[in-house]
Amino acid sequence: MGKAWKFGDNISTDLIAPGRYFHLRSNLPELAKHVLEGARPEFALLVQNGDFVVAGENFGLGSSREHAPVIIRIVGVKAVLAKSFARIFYRNCINIGLPAITCNTDEIDERNELLLDMERGVITNKTKGEEITFPPLPPVMNRILQEGGLVAYIKNHKSLEI
């Protein structure tokens, strides 16, 4: 179980991993100290292991920088829930083993306690006693995520069969 951190629509990769920290991209633990700084400066300091990033439409638009989902994962975020995701960011999340869940996030409020069940496709909002269902990932992405990301997938299969 973890608590929700609410974000709005159009959270760009420049808000998640700002260009002014470009020089930290080969030092991910340092870069992670600035995760989502552009949107909520207090987030990196206060986020706890198992928490959820909960956002509106088009989360992760912009650059292809995989560092953006990587540092969200480094600080312990369990999953990103959004109404919709930008294409490259979505793929990057799955590739690095961070669940990106497309669902209606309107009813989730700041600090609500959430529980994620990937197998059943359900998010339980413990604070409100509500359940939110979400559609399964596309099969190929589900397999990549199940195996822990694309690097692990390639190591396991020795090729890119899908």
Next chain:
Amino acid sequence: MGGKTLSEKIIGEHCGRDVSAGEVVVVNVDLSYVQDGTGPLTVRRMIEMGIEKAHNPDKTIFYLDHASPSPRMELSNDHEFLRDFARKTGIILSDIGNGISHHVTLEKYARPGDIIVGADSHTCTGGALGAFATGMGSTDVAVAIALGKTWMRVPETYLVEVNGRLPKGVYSKDIILHLIGKITSNGATYKALEFTGDTIAGLSTAARSTIGNMAVEAGAKVGLFPPDGETRIFLKLMGREEAFRELRSDEDADFEKHIEINAEELEPTIACPHLVDNTKTIGELGKVKVDQVFIGTSCNGRLEDLHIAASILKGNRINRDTRVIVTPASRRVYLEALRDGTIETFVEAGALVTTPGCGACDGVHLGILGDGEVCLATQPRNFKGRMGDPNAFIYLGSPAVAAATALTGEISDPREVM
């Protein structure tokens, strides 16, 4: 059964069978590239996978363009890491000063009908030549480099038809800003955009690449232009006419949407802070005082763009309270602009000209913005915090708007100074 879209045809050729939108397939990749912001992580992913070589090193490029030259020791170390790996593997290195990945790829490598993956979101610039070119993250591109393959979902296509003569002072940048304003920043997420119509047919490859470059700003996977006579002329100019082939969607292909734009009604268009779809025509904008004008990038740093800006600046002085920075997209563009006097025009007008590369757009060097500063840039993106201080404001416009703004110190209509 209906005909095929350009995307379906190209992807079909690369997986050896007929495909339709919605299918998920593994395709052979013709060209893979990374830049210095994404490349180090790509190499680390290859090391983690245990594959420290390129499937086809002659078709793999490491571009050092985001920090060109490096302003910090951390980035110098990243550069050394990439140079060293390129040396060991035979991967092509395009070092600092050669130019921006997407533009150099158009000049030297991209071919109509190719599948190109790049670890940079603006890889879709390659669509200007009819290549299925798309941006991905470091791990996806690591796999493409190591195995020569990637997986993708065949996208549905939105056909964007632009007809009519572009009015004076209105350019391809205004077409794409108008389109994104209309369909929004996620209006084409996961889709292919395909551009057609007589306006598009009349655009140069440089002007097309401005549109293709910004396809991702509407969320699209690619922004494709069917290769035509202009494509052949461009490739011939680049000394590789043999790369040309004709390729187009079938007449009866299944397009998910058909978007029509009348070019004759367009005006100079500006994207306002902090999203690309926050567009206004220049007439709607009101007075915006500017601290910095930036002309360049993978969107508008080509010779044609520099010519447009220089024609407005020639014989004039830039506003005394405005800094003007010009960054050519590539070494070739830089040399041509040096030889034909364009660079001289910029310097005489009071602008400064930097090394070819991404320049100020990536917020790393060569024009970082301070607290409260306002910039008018020809780049593709204006997100909060992109160019330095998060309290800076970035407006996007064409090179003509940039030059007019340079003269007046506030965002200005180029038609009034042309």
